[in-house]
Amino acid sequence: MKVTYYPGCDLYTKAKILNDSIIKTFRAVGxxxxxxxxxxxxxxxxxxxxxxxxxxxxxxxxxxxxxxTNGSVLVPCSICFNTLKRANFIFKxxxxxxxxxxxxxxxxxxxxxxxxxxxxxxxxxxxxxxxxVKRQLENLKLGCYYGCYLLRPQEELEFDDPEAPTIMExxxxxxxxxxxxxxxxxxxxxxxxxxxxxEAALEASYRILKNARENGVDALVTSCPVCHYNLDxxxxxxxxLHPDHQPIPVFYFSQVMAMAFGLPVxxxxxxxxxxxxxxxxxxxxxL
Amino acid sequence: MRxxxxxxxxxxxxxxxxxxxxxxxxxCGRCTAGCPFAEFMDEPPNRIIRYLQLxxxxxxxxxxxxxxxxxxxxxxxxxxxxxxxxxxxxxxxxIHLRSKEQLLDIDRIDKKILEEAHPLVLMSALYKYSY
Ligand code: SF4
Ligand code: SF4
Numbered sequence: 001m002k003v004t005y006y007p008g009c010d011l012y013t014k015a016k017i018l019n020d021s022i023i024k025t026f027r028a029v030g031x032x033x034x035x036x037x038x039x040x041x042x043x044x045x046x047x048x049x050x051x052x053x054x055x056x057x058x059x060x061x062x063x064x065x066x067x068x069t070n071g072s073v074l075v076p077c078s079i080c081f082n083t084l085k086r087a088n089f090i091f092k093x094x095x096x097x098x099x100x101x102x103x104x105x106x107x108x109x110x111x112x113x114x115x116x117x118x119x120x121x122x123x124x125x126x127x128x129x130x131x132x133v134k135r136q137l138e139n140l141k142l143g144c145y146y147g148c149y150l151l152r153p154q155e156e157l158e159f160d161d162p163e164a165p166t167i168m169e170x171x172x173x174x175x176x177x178x179x180x181x182x183x184x185x186x187x188x189x190x191x192x193x194x195x196x197x198x199e200a201a202l203e204a205s206y207r208i209l210k211n212a213r214e215n216g217v218d219a220l221v222t223s224c225p226v227c228h229y230n231l232d233x234x235x236x237x238x239x240x241l242h243p244d245h246q247p248i249p250v251f252y253f254s255q256v257m258a259m260a261f262g263l264p265v266x267x268x269x270x271x272x273x274x275x276x277x278x279x280x281x282x283x284x285x286x287l
Numbered sequence: 288m289r290x291x292x293x294x295x296x297x298x299x300x301x302x303x304x305x306x307x308x309x310x311x312x313x314x315c316g317r318c319t320a321g322c323p324f325a326e327f328m329d330e331p332p333n334r335i336i337r338y339l340q341l342x343x344x345x346x347x348x349x350x351x352x353x354x355x356x357x358x359x360x361x362x363x364x365x366x367x368x369x370x371x372x373x374x375x376x377x378x379x380x381x382i383h384l385r386s387k388e389q390l391l392d393i394d395r396i397d398k399k400i401l402e403e404a405h406p407l408v409l410m411s412a413l414y415k416y417s418y
Contacts, residue, residue: 014405045411048358048377050306055414079407152360153371162364188323188359195396195404195412200327200355207323229405 003121004066004073005033008080009041015077015225017269021254022076022118028261029132031125036065036073042083045192053097059087060101064109072114074121076254078149078224082157084115089156117150117159118223118253119167122174130174134262137177139284142256143217144168144179145208147227148188162186171253172221175260182215184208189230205230206238209248218280219249221256228252232274249277259286293342301339304378311368312336318362318372328352332362332372335379353379354389358415384418391416
C-alpha cells in the first residue's frame with residue numbers, strides 16, 4: 001500500500017531519526033510512504049491572532065497539493081499536524097477566508113483534505129502492525145508523553161481526550177511494551193519558550209521528567225520533535241539546576257517500533273538520543 | 288488614589304484580534320491554576336483578563352505575563368466559560384509586536400541553543416516574537 005506522507009522541515013534536519021524510523025517501520029509492514037511532491041514548510045506554530053491571514057497561506061498550498069494527490073496525508077510531526085488541522089478547520093468553518101486565500105493564491109482548494117497522524121493510521125491498520133512485532137519488550141516501561149500539539153484544541157484536532165488521552169498507551173501496548181500513564185503526560189514541555197525564556201522551559205521539562213520518574217517509567221515516548229528536543233537535550237542543564245534529577249531517555253515512538261519490529265540496531269537511531277538509552281536497553285536485554 | 292481610566296478602543300482591538308469576548312470571563316481563576324508558567328508571570332492569565340475587563344490598557348501593556356505563555360492551551364481546555372485565553376495573550380503580544388516592541392533579538396539568543404535547536408523551535412519562537 002502507498003500512503004502520501006508530509007515530513008515537514010524538522011524531519012529533514014534535526015529530527016531525521018523520526019523520519020527514517022517511520023519510513024522503515026512502515027515499510028516493514030508493507031506500507032510505502034511516498035513524500036508529497038514539492039511540499040513547503042507548514043509555517044510551524046499556528047498563529048492565534050485571528051486577523052492574520054498570512055499564516056494560512058502555507059497550509060492552504062500544502063492541503064491543495066494533498067487534494068490533487070490522493071486526498072489524505074500522513075503527518076508525523078505534532079506541530080505540523082496541529083497547524084495543518086487548525087488551518088483546515090478555519091477553511092471548513094469560514095468560506096469567506098477560504099475564498100480570499102484561494103483567489104489570492106490561484107488555488108481551488110475545497111477544505112476536504114484529510115490529515116492523519118501515524119497513531120490514527122496505526123489503529124486503522126492495527127492487525128498489520130501487530131503482526132510486525134518480532135521482539136518482546138514487555139519489560140520496558142514507557143511513559144506516554146503527549147504534550148500539547150496533538151491534543152489541543154480538541155474540537156479542531158478531534159484526536160483524543162485532551163485531559164485523559166489513551167491512544168499512545170494503546171500504541172505502546174500494541175507493540176508489546178508496557179505503557180505507563182503519569183499525571184503530567186499532557187503538560188507543556190515549554191515549547192518555544194526555550195529560546196526566549198529558557199528558565200521557564202527547563203523548569204517545565206524538569207517537572208515532567210520528575211513526575212514520570214516518580215511513576216516508575218524507564219523511558220519516555222513522544223511523537224513531537226519539539227517535546228523531544230526540550231525533554232532530551234537539556235537534561236545535563238536540568239541536573240545542574242536540580243541535583244536530584246535522574247536522567248531519563250526519551251524516544252520517538254517510531255524508534256521503539258523499530259525495536260519491536262526487530263529492525264537492525266542501526267535503524268533504532270540510538271546515537272541521536274542525547275540521554276543515552278544503551279545502558280537501560282542492555283539491562284532490559286533488548287540490546 | 289490613583290485614577291484609572293477605561294480605554295474602550297484598546298478593548299475592542301484586543302477583541303478583534305482574538306475574536307474573544309472579554310466579558311465572558313467570570314474570574315474563577317482556573318486558567319491561572321493550571322497554567323504551567325504562571326509562576327514566571329508577573330501578571331497571570333486571569334489577571335490580564337481582569338485588567339482588560341476594566342479597560343486598564345497600561346497595566347496590560349506593562350505586564351510580562353503574556354511573553355511566558357507557551358500557547359499550550361491547557362487553560363483553553365479548562366475554562367468553564369469557553370474563553371480562549373491564549374488568543375487573548377497572543378492579541379496582547381501582537382499589539383506590542385506590531386508596534387515593533389519586544390521583538391525577539393537573534394543576537395540575544397543563547398549561542399548553543401541557536402546552533403542546536405530544531406528549526407521548528409527557532410521558527411516557532413520567531414513566529415511568536417516577531418510579526
Ligand atoms: S478560567 Fe475562564 S472564566 Fe475562569 S478566570 Fe480564566 S478566563 Fe476567566
Ligand atoms: S495557553 Fe498560555 S496562559 Fe494558557 S495555560 Fe498555557 S501557557 Fe498558560
